[in-house]
Amino acid sequence: MMVALLLMVLLQVSCKRMQEIKFELGDDVVETARHSGVPKFQVQKVSRSIIYSVAPVPEGIPVRYTRPGYELSIAPLFSFTLYAEEERSRKVDEVSIIIGHITSHEAAHAFAEQMIAQFQKGKWKRHIPESCPAVTGRSSLLDETGKWTGNCPADPDYKLSLQEWLELLQDQNPQKFPKWEWLGDGIFVRFYMWVSTYPEYPGDTRPSYRFSLDFQIDTVRKETDAELEAHDIKEGEIHGWPVAARIAAGKIETAKRIKLLEENAVKRGDRVVDR
Amino acid sequence: MPDDSHYDLEVLGTCMTNPTKGSQFGATVECRYLWSFAQEEALVALSEKGDDGCYRLIADPERRAKRIAARYADMYFQSAIKSGGKLQFYWVAAAAFAVKDIAESLRYAREEILGITQGAAKGLASLAVTRGDDTPYDHTERIYAALAKGNMWLFMEIYPWLWFFLEYGFDRDGTLKSERLKHCVTERDWNTLQQQSKKAVEELPFGPNWFTRLEARLAADPVYARGKVYANMDLPTTTESGKGAQMAAAEAAHEYVRDNVKSYDAGYRFPPSGYWHVFPEAYFVMESERKELLRLAGDSAATARLVKVRNFKVTGQIQNAYDACIQGASSVDPKVKKECQQKELIAILDQEQTNVLQPLIYEDPKFKVTIDLNHQASRMTGGWLTPQIKVIWSAGNEVSDPTLETIFDEPTGLWDRATGASQSLTNLHDRMIFAGKVATDFNRLMRKDLEYMEGELRKIRAWFKA
Numbered sequence: 001m002m003v004a005l006l007l008m009v010l011l012q013v014s015c016k017r018m019q020e021i022k023f024e025l026g027d028d029v030v031e032t033a034r035h036s037g038v039p040k041f042q043v044q045k046v047s048r049s050i051i052y053s054v055a056p057v058p059e060g061i062p063v064r065y066t067r068p069g070y071e072l073s074i075a076p077l078f079s080f081t082l083y084a085e086e087e088r089s090r091k092v093d094e095v096s097i098i099i100g101h102i103t104s105h106e107a108a109h110a111f112a113e114q115m116i117a118q119f120q121k122g123k124w125k126r127h128i129p130e131s132c133p134a135v136t137g138r139s140s141l142l143d144e145t146g147k148w149t150g151n152c153p154a155d156p157d158y159k160l161s162l163q164e165w166l167e168l169l170q171d172q173n174p175q176k177f178p179k180w181e182w183l184g185d186g187i188f189v190r191f192y193m194w195v196s197t198y199p200e201y202p203g204d205t206r207p208s209y210r211f212s213l214d215f216q217i218d219t220v221r222k223e224t225d226a227e228l229e230a231h232d233i234k235e236g237e238i239h240g241w242p243v244a245a246r247i248a249a250g251k252i253e254t255a256k257r258i259k260l261l262e263e264n265a266v267k268r269g270d271r272v273v274d275r
Numbered sequence: 276m277p278d279d280s281h282y283d284l285e286v287l288g289t290c291m292t293n294p295t296k297g298s299q300f301g302a303t304v305e306c307r308y309l310w311s312f313a314q315e316e317a318l319v320a321l322s323e324k325g326d327d328g329c330y331r332l333i334a335d336p337e338r339r340a341k342r343i344a345a346r347y348a349d350m351y352f353q354s355a356i357k358s359g360g361k362l363q364f365y366w367v368a369a370a371a372f373a374v375k376d377i378a379e380s381l382r383y384a385r386e387e388i389l390g391i392t393q394g395a396a397k398g399l400a401s402l403a404v405t406r407g408d409d410t411p412y413d414h415t416e417r418i419y420a421a422l423a424k425g426n427m428w429l430f431m432e433i434y435p436w437l438w439f440f441l442e443y444g445f446d447r448d449g450t451l452k453s454e455r456l457k458h459c460v461t462e463r464d465w466n467t468l469q470q471q472s473k474k475a476v477e478e479l480p481f482g483p484n485w486f487t488r489l490e491a492r493l494a495a496d497p498v499y500a501r502g503k504v505y506a507n508m509d510l511p512t513t514t515e516s517g518k519g520a521q522m523a524a525a526e527a528a529h530e531y532v533r534d535n536v537k538s539y540d541a542g543y544r545f546p547p548s549g550y551w552h553v554f555p556e557a558y559f560v561m562e563s564e565r566k567e568l569l570r571l572a573g574d575s576a577a578t579a580r581l582v583k584v585r586n587f588k589v590t591g592q593i594q595n596a597y598d599a600c601i602q603g604a605s606s607v608d609p610k611v612k613k614e615c616q617q618k619e620l621i622a623i624l625d626q627e628q629t630n631v632l633q634p635l636i637y638e639d640p641k642f643k644v645t646i647d648l649n650h651q652a653s654r655m656t657g658g659w660l661t662p663q664i665k666v667i668w669s670a671g672n673e674v675s676d677p678t679l680e681t682i683f684d685e686p687t688g689l690w691d692r693a694t695g696a697s698q699s700l701t702n703l704h705d706r707m708i709f710a711g712k713v714a715t716d717f718n719r720l721m722r723k724d725l726e727y728m729e730g731e732l733r734k735i736r737a738w739f740k741a
Contacts, residue, residue: 015724044726046668046669046720046724047720047724047726047727047728048723048724048727049719049720049723049724051716051719053712053716055709055712066433076709077714078708078712079712081716082713083719083723085723096715096719098708098711098712098715100708101704101708103704129610131608131610131611151611151614170591171591172591172595172625173591173595173598174595174599174617174618174621174622175595175599175602175618194621194625196625196628196629196703196707204703204704204705208456208703208704208707208708210707210708210710210711212711214715224644224722224723225610226726228609228722229609230612231725231726232360232609235355235360236360237357239356239360240728241359241360245358246607247607247608248359249607249608250606250607250608250609251608251613253607253608254608272380
């Protein structure tokens with residue numbers, strides 16, 4: 001009986017340890033995990049990657065990004081994952097956070113608004129990919145024909161109304177799901193989502209939102225993109241596909257598209273901004 | 276004549292051969308005929324050609340699972356080749372790993388539970404795996420049948436969508452035929468398939484026709500009938516409880532079933548009869564098999580749901596996936612292509628979970644009880660008692676080598692482990708959020724360890740003729 005009681009106490013102590021999760025990128029993954037506040041990670045190693053993850057995160061535990069000037073507090077959580085590479089001295093180069101159950105369009109809209117507001121309050125700078133137009137407002141979410149698209153990150157200064165939110169998400173077309181990107185002190189962040197609705201799911205027709213925040217060291221992200229492009233070119237050479245020529249043609253096509261989108265934005269009353 | 280390891284069904288018709296050398300004919304082929312070819316490809320993938328020239332569905336769900344995993348892995352590579360590098364399907368790569376794990380789950384259920392005595396299984400699982408009237412064998416037969424059903428029908432539903440895109444979406448010079456794809460995607464319909472393909476689909480396991488035949492077979496099962504006689508034998512007892520006599524009678528029944536089960540299979544046994552010779556309590560397995568299959572046969576609501584899925588009509592998710600693939604294949608910007616892969620992954624994941632697996636297996640309340648108990652047991656014991664629900668990102672099935680898994684509802688500590696499961700795989704919301712985690716891990720590995728992942732996919736592809 002004593003042993004059982006002792007075990008119960010120990011178990012409860014271990015439970016009480018997690019109050020919040022804290023993280024940073026760029027430090028040793030073991031140290032980052034140790035100081036995160038998570039009592040137990042699932043640890044795996046595959047090929048070059050080292051992965052520390054916890055899922056599901058117990059209810060009520062937020063995660064905090066602690067870099068001064070860039071602080072974020074994120075909840076409710078479903079999962080929290082640290083990624084590192086042996087070849088990069090086991091430093092955390094990516095953190096992935098998946099948000100817990102959000103099962104109404106209204107709650108999802110409110111969650112996105114408060115998340116974006118936190119970025120806007122800190123020193124984060126909007127990130128505009130080279131393949132996207134540097135436009136403000138609603139134009140950041142429109143394609144060449146003026147239809148909604150999620151191809152490029154949205155302007156975080158533009159507040160989507162609930163009506164617009166529903167237009168983008170209600171028909172659960174991934175082509176239209178919005179996303180936002182920021183850069184801050186060498187860290188790249190992407191905030192994105194997907195949603196499913198279940199019109200025929202018995203007794204529960206609520207939409208199911210899965211929001212994610214991916215944090216990456218920007219230099220590592222760019223190196224990985226370059227590696228992937230090199231891989232594609234190599235595959236093209238092996239099979240005789242003109243991948244390198246396509247990439248070059250793509251740059252010209254993208255420049256034309258960006259010009260058109262920026263002109264359209266100005267006509268609409270939005271602005272073209274510096275990258 | 277079919278042997279006992281195959282279903283007796285013909286999946287291909289016969290064609291006339293044109294004997295005139297070099298002759299050419301112009302013909303407009305309607306989408307519905309192309310869809311017949313696509314469906315036939317899925318059927319043939321899981322079939323073997325007999326001496327009579329007819330293809331017959333492989334009856335063993337484990338072999339089917341291996342072939343399905345291989346087909347998905349192959350499609351990952353073929354999509355790049357057939358499109359001249361303009362497109363590479365993405366969901367199929369993740370699915371190849373997941374289905375490889377289903378093959379392992381089927382093997383585990385057969386070898387590790389049905390392959391030990393029920394007493395040992397109960398002893399192991401006394402806390403979690405037995406409840407109510409269901410024995411460990413009952414639960415195992417339920418999982419085995421559900422995995423066999425969900426895996427095969429998902430393949431019949433999804434694979435033709437993707438095969439069609441590759442086969443008819445590109446001209447020989449690699450030009451994308453987006454208008455044809457957009458038009459034809461709405462035309463898939465089981466009702467308008469070529470007669471033989473339609474009939475072959477209609478006769479597949481777990482469909483109404485198959486259940487009718489199954490019920491008749493179970494009613495006339497001579498092996499079960501004889502085994503039952505052995506099990507109920509009134510042997511002289513030397514103990515007050517009569518337990519020794521009961522055990523002797525049961526042992527006689529098990530032995531009889533082991534020796535004779537192959538004589539009455541024809542592809543309707545779960546697991547296939549070729550595996551039964553090592554079952555220590557084969558008669559009890561047969562009782563559980565019978566109980567579960569009769570339950571499934573009597574579940575008219577479940578069969579109606581399957582019939583609806585079997586219509587193979589286009590959904591919003593499939594149209595979204597087609598849009599994403601068309602956009603990806605049309606663009607010359609590699610970043611746009613990668614974005615489109617993400618959209619394709621999400622759309623098909625949604626189709627898989629919401630429109631196919633949910634109605635096919637997860638809406639079954641008995642399956643929910645079984646899968647929740649299984650999850651609870653695995654969670655409490657860290658997978659020692661029964662495997663965790665997870666995706667292992669390698670071509671192997673064991674975790675003796677350090678490898679990556681994405682585990683469903685992993686405990687966060689000892690207390691959490693002891694207090695039980697917080698999520699249910701049968702709950703669509705829980706499952707979809709887990710799917711998000713699977714997608715995130717998959718993305719990371721495909722970005723950072725592409726060479727490794729493609730190497731593993733090549734190994735899985737080797738099961739093409741499993």
